Amino acid sequence: MTVWDSGRIARASRLQAGARYAKGKHVARKDATALLEAVIQPGDRVCIEGDNQKQADMLAAALAAADSGKLHDLHMVQSGVVLPEHLDIFERGIARRLDYAFSGPQSQRIARLLFGGKIELGAVHTYLELFARYFIDLTPQVALIAAVSADREGNLYTGPNTEDTPAIVEATAFKDGIVIAQVNEVVDKLPRIDIPSDWVNYVIESDKPFYVEPLFTRDPAAITETQILTAMLAIKGIYAPYGVQRLNHGIGFNTAAIELLLPTYGERLGLKGKVASYWALNPHPTLIPAIESGWVKQIHSFGSEVGMDDYIRARSDVYFTGPDGSLRSNRAFSQVAGLYACDMFIGSTLQIDLQGNSSTVTTDRVAGFGGAPNMGSDARGRRHPSEPWLRAGKEADPDSPALMRRGRKLVVQIGETFGDKNVPLFVEHLDAIELARKLDLDLAPVMVYGDDVTHIVTEEGIANLLLCRDNDEREQAIRGVAGYTAIGRARDAKMVQRLRERGVIRRPEDLGIDPLDADRRMLAASSIKDLVRWSGGLYAPPSRFRNW
Amino acid sequence: MEKLTYRHVAALRAKGTRDQAIVGVVASGNLEVLVERGLPDGECEVEIRTPVEGFGDVWSAVVVDFVGRSSPGGLKLSINDGGARPDMVALRLAQAVRAIEGERS
Amino acid sequence: MSSPSWFEASARQRVKEMLDQDSFVEFIGPEQRETSPHLSLFDLPEQFDDGMIVGRGLLDGKPVFIAAQEGRFMGGAFGEVHGAKLTGLLRAARDVGSIPVVILFDTGGVRLQEANAGELAIAEIMRAVVEARLAGVPVVGLVGGRAGCYGGGGLTAGSCSALAVSEQGRISVSGPEVIETNRGVEEFDSKDRALVWRTMGGKQRYLIGGADVFADDTVASFRDAARYVIEHAAALDLDTLQAEQVRLEQRIERFGACADAIDIWRSMGAADPQSLPGMAFEDFVALADGLKETRHVAR
DSSP, X not given: OOOSOHHHHHHHHHHHHHHTTEETTEEOGGGHHHHHHHHOOTTOEEEEOBOSSEEOHHHHHHHHTSOTTTSXXXXXXXXXXXXXXXXXXXXXXXXXXXEEEEOSTTHHHHHHHHHTTXXXXXXXXXXXXXXXXXXXXXXXXXXXXEEEEEOTTOOEEOGGGOTTHHHHHHHHHTTTOEEEEEEEEEOSSOSSOSBOGGGOOXXXXXXXXXXXXXXXXXXXXXXXXXXXXXXXXXXXXXXXXXXXXXXXXXXXXXXXXXXXXXXXXXXXXXXXXXXXOEEEOOOOGGGHHHHHTTOOOEEEOSSOOTTOHHHXXXXXXXXXXXXXXXXXXXXXXXXXXXXXXXXXXXXXXXXXXXXXXXXXXXXXXXXXXXXXXXXXXXXXXXXXXXXXXXXXXXXXXXXSOXXXXXXXXXXXXXXXXXXXXXXXXXXXXXXXXXXXXXXTOSSOOOSBOTTTOOEEEETTEEEEGGGOOSHHHHHHHHHTTSTTSHHHHTOOHHHHHHHHHTTSEEOTTTTTOOGGGOSGGGXXXXXXXXXXXXXXXOOOOOGGGOOO | XXXXXXXXXXXXXXXXXXXXXXXXXXXXXXXXXXXXXXXXXXXXXXXXXXXXXXXXXXXXXXXXXXXHHSOOBTEEEEEEESSOOHHHHHHHHHHHHHHHHOSOO | OOSOBTTTSOHHHHHHHHSSTTOOXXXXXXXXXXXXXXXXXXXXXXXXXXXXXXXXXXXXXEEEEEEEEOTTSGGGOBOHHHHHXXXXXXXXXXXXXXXXXXXXXXXXXXXXXXXXXXXXXXXXXXXXXXXXXXXXXXXXXXXXXXXXXXXXXXXXXXXXXEEEEETTOBBOSSXXXXXHHHHOTTTOOTTOHHHHHHHHBHHHHHHTTSOSEEEXXXXXXXXXXXXXXXXXXXXXXXXXXHHHHHHHHHHHHHXXXXXXXXXXXXXXXXXXXXXXXXXXXXXXXXXXXXXXOGGGGOO
């Protein structure tokens, strides 16, 4: 006879195996590894919560300490491969297969383990794709998540850094999986319930709060004049003419400069209220001056940011907060918002090729994608119109009848022509291609495909790729803003001049940008301390960003 | 220390009436540009002293573009380089011409 | 926009913007290319003004001599030409006898590459400061730049009639790295930026009487501070020196046992000394004026 509830039966037996370590749902920290060895089975799909911000670090360490005789051949499905333990699990033979989205500091070690055959790679995803696959073909049998606090029944408060938790728990708990939460503390009464207790199987009080990386904190003191110039170009040459109201920013210094120029340069251009009102964005400290100056109407966040919690609490008109007053972030929803409800993504990258493809991987680093490819892509399923979307669509396709013309999301790559250590931003071929060959991947890890990119901004000017009519024009438009890199110097000067006359390339002088304005004193805040001051003392930066 | 000198024909005489201006500072990744009048209206000279040797072709390209994009006729620009990237050099040259033009029109 | 940041400004911007509009006249400007005779020997780039700008101008309609160090060029360090320009300015002030001197310090001390010339320059500058002050000329210092005011700059600042400092400004003779190198990281961790600032930074210097006015980090605030310290500059005479000696002895007596600036502030009566470094300008000034001893005005 066919069994239709084998998953439920399996879950019951896992729970039974774990029961000896639990009092109700609560398990002692010292039994964490034993619990995992009891409820996880060899070959399971396991998700350790962790992205570019929060980390279920205690549970990651507990799994890495497991006996590889008992636990082996696991298939890790997780947003981030960020902690050393995430890779120890592979090195120790506990896990074999990996599907993930982001890796920052571990990108070199991942590459080594991939080359060494210790990791069998499924695919590198965007966050949203990986969440989607949790519901289709990568559903976890066991999820190890992180919350701020739990009550006696096992309800969870995930708080400002809720991030990926709802997506992971939804997929696991409702498909017969086991959810194990590490919490900073167990309390009698939670500030609010983010995850109800009947979706949670075990709760372990950690010896220290789960780790959160202040990834979105950019010190204004490190912003250069050329970055300010690129920011002025973006504001005057893209934000203003398209009237971009709904947007997402990357985490680089160029976009931090834009945020800090809105209340100064943007104000001077009379753009307040006309651009940059609605955001899918983490709580960037560098946006505080714009918020305080009344530029920002609303922000939905993927996660929180270290030190911003009190500020957010005091600005509930701007941020999404719970009845308790603290931020509620949600990566999956914010990624959807970035894809469908934003008219622009602007961010920086490490390499751009002659077709406009961009990538952040190099031959010895497999950095993953995070959310950028999702933000930085045209949403083909979008159906609602907006000014910037329609205008971009018209520029790309002036001849189609308006009623049948697709709009376009503005996907802007911004950066200086030379990056860190004088490495050129523009290259003939992406390192990603060589990496794909070396690892025998089906796809090169391209961050943003050239056909999604609409503009490239460097200190030399803006290339509007929507206005390019063929590949030649596209290539010369890119070369025309590639400065004194080898790519830039190999431009066809006459063709670049023609593109400039047509407005495909626009230089600072074409936009009436005074180079003398490219001055750090144009920034609304020039230090972290200034940001604290703007926030009225509500922003509490982590100590590594303080000098007081 | 490498010394490079470039002389170009300039299409237009630089605007404004100031005799000289100076922008930037000699620091790592930075440079100063002293700009002075005194050359014939159709000429422009750029003199560079840089501790980073062997990049004459890049300097030359930056200067050619600068002369083409700005109108530095009659100007002599003297650069003390602290090892700036070409993007910074281009910005400083543009700033120098703006500075000798005087206040925003 | 409010008045621009002093810390972020270049030496030229500070001079131009703190003086009355278009009143600055530079002596030995960059076009004269009086550069260092030493740096080329080390294959180091020169700066046309050698990092020192000197001249005259008007402050609220009244003439001043002014000197400014560019803290980003070689850390604002003193070399032969750099120092000679300041010495010359001070001697001119001495000879004129009626025009005050404002020095915009921004320096890590003496340039290693021209150490002897630089050390000599410091000696000449200090003598020139004293001679100018004896001639009745106020010599005041403003400290709020990136490089702080260290080494010979700290000594020269100590010779001035009065000083104004901002939170960002640091005043000391030995810099953090020098102390750490000589006395060990246990004595002073130069990478602990909070420690550096609460030990040598503007707030601490103001509280213990090392500076006379606390300025906000704006050109306008430093301009106001300069006017004030010029007006209130102490004469250089025996009474002043004796009063200063007494003040310093009392300071050692009161705070000599303190291991950290926090202890000093606590013993001064600050209710929550930990909060001082984070305090906003107005709040700090209000608190400091309650705490600060009145005896500090002697110099």
